[in-house]
Amino acid sequence: MIRVMLVDDHALVRMGFRMLLSECPGLVVAGEADSGEQALLNVAAAAPDVVVLDISMPGMGGLETLRRLRARDGTLKLLMLSAHDDSAHARRALDAGAMGFLSKRSAPENLPEAIRAVAAGRRWLDADIARQLALAAIDGSENPADRLSSREFEVFVQLARGRSVQDIAGDLNLSASTVGTHLYHVKQKLEAANQAELTLLALRWGLIEA
Numbered sequence: 001m002i003r004v005m006l007v008d009d010h011a012l013v014r015m016g017f018r019m020l021l022s023e024c025p026g027l028v029v030a031g032e033a034d035s036g037e038q039a040l041l042n043v044a045a046a047a048p049d050v051v052v053l054d055i056s057m058p059g060m061g062g063l064e065t066l067r068r069l070r071a072r073d074g075t076l077k078l079l080m081l082s083a084h085d086d087s088a089h090a091r092r093a094l095d096a097g098a099m100g101f102l103s104k105r106s107a108p109e110n111l112p113e114a115i116r117a118v119a120a121g122r123r124w125l126d127a128d129i130a131r132q133l134a135l136a137a138i139d140g141s142e143n144p145a146d147r148l149s150s151r152e153f154e155v156f157v158q159l160a161r162g163r164s165v166q167d168i169a170g171d172l173n174l175s176a177s178t179v180g181t182h183l184y185h186v187k188q189k190l191e192a193a194n195q196a197e198l199t200l201l202a203l204r205w206g207l208i209e210a
Helices: 011-022 036-046 061-072 087-095 110-119 127-139 150-160 165-172 176-190 195-204
Strands: 002-007 027-033 050-054 077-082 100-103
Touching (some): 036 050, 061 165, 165 176, 176 195
16 A cells, blocks of 8 residues: 655645545555644654645745655655646756656546656656646746745745745744845845735746736
């Protein structure tokens, strides 16, 4: 049996995934969490083979959760889920150690397929995301958000969602002054004057939804 841990802040989403996976031979939901913080507390007891992790959650968020889980257990296999179809989030997740990336808009049967692939140690990418990444590599095109470091990208997305510097500092276990420094660099690199412009850029690039 492949033991799966579901990490998503929406209870209905977790329930839907649990019902879907309960009908799939060889898969069992061994644990759940509604936040990255809870996932870090529950992962040892769940002992999952694959963690299915939402990339957009309140608190520390999916990317920071991914890094902390990987730092705790470098053999842990993670499949990232996203409501967004942008390649920027996918690239960041894969660079941080995720084995797969799946859009929540994909057909339901893709989830068990992706879990089995990741459990077997194989990469799995949503077809549209894979196409975007391949075209970007061929064309040499760059999303302006690619200029940001991993930490700057997280700060950028959180700020675009309306989080305050103090909130982000608490979520990422950083000082407010460090987050402020990241914010300064983000504005410089993206040529944005304020938080409102950052939000507009994130919306334009499909990193957040209105």
